Amino acid sequence: MPDKLLLRTALGKHAHVKPLTDGRVSSSRVTFEFRDYEPLPKAFRTMVRGDELDVSELAVVTHLLAHHYAKPLTGIAIPLWSRLPHANLVCPVDSAIREPKDLNKTKVGVRAYAQTSGVWVRGIIKEDYGVDLGSITWLTMEDAHLSEYTDPANAVRNERSVGLRELMLSGELSAIMGERVVDPSDIRTVVPDGDKAAESWIERTGIVPINHVLTVRNALLAEYSWLAGELMELFEEARRIAIEEDGATPPPAYGLEANRRSLQLAFDYSADQQVTPRRYEVDELFVRI
Numbered sequence: 001m002p003d004k005l006l007l008r009t010a011l012g013k014h015a016h017v018k019p020l021t022d023g024r025v026s027s028s029r030v031t032f033e034f035r036d037y038e039p040l041p042k043a044f045r046t047m048v049r050g051d052e053l054d055v056s057e058l059a060v061v062t063h064l065l066a067h068h069y070a071k072p073l074t075g076i077a078i079p080l081w082s083r084l085p086h087a088n089l090v091c092p093v094d095s096a097i098r099e100p101k102d103l104n105k106t107k108v109g110v111r112a113y114a115q116t117s118g119v120w121v122r123g124i125i126k127e128d129y130g131v132d133l134g135s136i137t138w139l140t141m142e143d144a145h146l147s148e149y150t151d152p153a154n155a156v157r158n159e160r161s162v163g164l165r166e167l168m169l170s171g172e173l174s175a176i177m178g179e180r181v182v183d184p185s186d187i188r189t190v191v192p193d194g195d196k197a198a199e200s201w202i203e204r205t206g207i208v209p210i211n212h213v214l215t216v217r218n219a220l221l222a223e224y225s226w227l228a229g230e231l232m233e234l235f236e237e238a239r240r241i242a243i244e245e246d247g248a249t250p251p252p253a254y255g256l257e258a259n260r261r262s263l264q265l266a267f268d269y270s271a272d273q274q275v276t277p278r279r280y281e282v283d284e285l286f287v288r289i
Helices: 041-049 060-068 116-129 164-169 194-205 218-223 227-244 256-272
Strands: 005-010 030-034 055-059 073-082 090-092 107-110 137-140 155-157 175-177 187-189 210-217
Touching (some): 005 041, 030 227, 041 055, 041 060, 055 060, 060 073, 060 116, 060 210, 073 218, 073 227, 073 256, 090 164, 116 210, 116 256, 164 175, 187 194, 210 218, 210 256
Antiparallel strands (some): 055 210, 073 210, 090 175, 090 187
């Protein structure tokens, strides 16, 4: 019997993939060598800048930029992580900001301009709340995962060691977004009742904002025509076990058609925000299974 295909793999510690990472779900064709990265975005940078990983969780906009810069990666529409954009944009609890439009002509902080969370937030506050994104100065803490990428002119880098939250609480920033873990102390959402607003948006649009998906190296997909299907089956089985046996909260359904509208909207927002110079179609970046 031939050796199994070894896949150097990086995934977040999500409940719906745990049956895969703990070995309860296995394959006769592949074996995973799981590698830990803390925080997880270090894996994103590793995946797009080198060849140390074969399969990796990747932020949606990072995957988009990887495609734009011709990195040899293809996506599999397995939504691994999502967050509520409306609840991710925050300001001090005593701020004069009362609605998203009050951010116009101010300075807002985000970890990186091309961060997927930021793309979702900016797209929604422009589309649904009339915010003039071009009037805002975006203060960033770091560059994109793609070294080739350059921020737009109205994004400036924070050169000091002070963090975004400290800058906001001291009055230098009107709001911040994109924190990996949002600490609720001394802050509130810029969108009134952010969680409820996000849930209403999802119900109205039928779209769950997706932040992370799975990516695979093109050479492997070309050499092993069965690989994409095998990965989908394994992740689907892990999802089933996590929900039915572990009581995990169900993540969005897997598959390209189930997630097409969400992914396309993220790509549309990216083009509108000058993250990419043109609008990309979902089918250009994801494999059909």
